[in-house]
Amino acid sequence: MTNMSDPLSLSLRLKDATHTLHEDLDKSIMAHGLFSSAEKYKSFVQLQYLFHRDINDLYKHDQLLEIIPDLATRNRFAQVCQDMRDLNLPFPEAGSSICIQDASTAVGWLYVAEGSKLGANFLTKLVEKLGFTENFGGRHLAADPGGRGPSWNAFKSAIDLAGFDPVLATAGAKSGFMRVKNYMITSDTLISTSN
Numbered sequence: 001m002t003n004m005s006d007p008l009s010l011s012l013r014l015k016d017a018t019h020t021l022h023e024d025l026d027k028s029i030m031a032h033g034l035f036s037s038a039e040k041y042k043s044f045v046q047l048q049y050l051f052h053r054d055i056n057d058l059y060k061h062d063q064l065l066e067i068i069p070d071l072a073t074r075n076r077f078a079q080v081c082q083d084m085r086d087l088n089l090p091f092p093e094a095g096s097s098i099c100i101q102d103a104s105t106a107v108g109w110l111y112v113a114e115g116s117k118l119g120a121n122f123l124t125k126l127v128e129k130l131g132f133t134e135n136f137g138g139r140h141l142a143a144d145p146g147g148r149g150p151s152w153n154a155f156k157s158a159i160d161l162a163g164f165d166p167v168l169a170t171a172g173a174k175s176g177f178m179r180v181k182n183y184m185i186t187s188d189t190l191i192s193t194s195n
């Protein structure tokens with residue numbers, strides 16, 4: 001039977017397979033000082049906008065909605081858009097969500113966004129020092145209504161019990177992390193478009 005400590009559970013396989021990518025991304029974000037000033041934080045919000053625009057449609061995936069009933073309410077795209085408005089940031093040029101039919105691949109991408117809500121607990125403390133909160137500028141970093149831990153555990157339990165293809169899910173998760181990293185690399189150029 002699958003449980004949260006089962007080393008073969010999908011959530012642990014995804015964590016293990018993306019550990020290095022996550023570490024590399026964390027270090028890059030901090031090395032770029034994206035939480036060191038309000039101006040730099042704007043770059044972070046812009047990269048979050050691009051990533052959450054990419055995955056917006058995945059939160060409406062029919063098959064995944066059956067497995068994760070609260071999937072739609074987990075979507076942070078609206079909050080990121082509002083953070084963009086709070087910070088007076090121009091919306092990047094036209095673009096749309098990626099289209100992924102395969103549920104296993106899609107769940108790998110969603111793992112990246114849902115897991116990032118855990119790290120956001122620490123990031124909210126940094127952005128509060130810059131003057132942003134879950135009511136202004138830092139909305140997308142807020143915890144889900146039931147709390148970060150319970151929300152994450154519910155997501156993990158749902159995906160662990162659903163029988164997704166771990167190889168495809170891992171590929172999706174790696175692609176998600178690499179997408180964010182690519183946006184991070186271009187974040188220096190993003191900020192220059194915000195003035």
Ligand code: HEM
Nearest residue numbers: 011015022026029030111112113114115116118119122180
């Ligand atoms: C957009 C950027 C980020 C993404 C996509 C991301 C993604 C993730 C994911 C998927 C997890 C869950 C890992 C698991 O348990 O399976 C996670 C956890 C975590 N992240 Fe990040 N992360 C990001 C930025 C950061 C940053 C900048 C930091 C801190 C410097 C950070 C710190 C953490 C911490 C401490 C946890 C574990 C929290 C816990 O277990 O309670 N993350 N993140």
